[in-house]
Amino acid sequence: DIQMTQSPSSLSASVGDRVTITCRASQGISNYLAWFQQKPGKAPKSLIYAASSLQSGVPSKFSGSGSGTDFTLTITSLQPEDFAIYYCQQYNSYPLTFGGGTKVELK
């Protein structure tokens, strides 16, 4: 199974900040990497697929990069609605696996 390791597990940031979350796969997954945002009591929301492709309707403040084993999600100009938990997920092969999540909190 492919293990996905996210870091940090949590971070504190202020409105307007730029934040970067990293995700590392235990083996190469090409660009089969997705990012999700989840808020309490809500379903996960797809942000990015294929490592860097923005889902329709997702603002361009979200961006993804990487290939192989190392990936990043960057959020620019953090706004109150962006405080949430973010997950990466590999879909190179079954079993699909998620990172442990990164909680972005208000400083």
Next chain:
Amino acid sequence: EVQLLESGGGLVQPGGSLRLSCAASGFTFRNFAMNWVRLTPGKGLEWVSGISDSGGDTYYADSVKGRYTISRDNSKNTMYLQMNSLRAEDTAVYYCAKDLFGDVWGKGTTVIVSS
């Protein structure tokens, strides 16, 4: 509008069974793989099971293999998850998700396994 709607969750005793459903609308259901993912309190998202577009291939997490069965009825645009021999650790919100990279998710259905 593309939508997924889960149903069938509830409170069940350990060792019991439940059948979850995921009704799809707004897209050609038979063309897409589908997955079940759960959110466990304090543990994050966990992929549970997946099924190919035709239903011919199915996949399971080790934690549910032999207890859960995934299926789909493309004529009804619906996917199912039969859950048997339920354990306390299966307590979670269960989501269905479209395609391998989850571009669309349902709102979830809650399963509580407790005596």
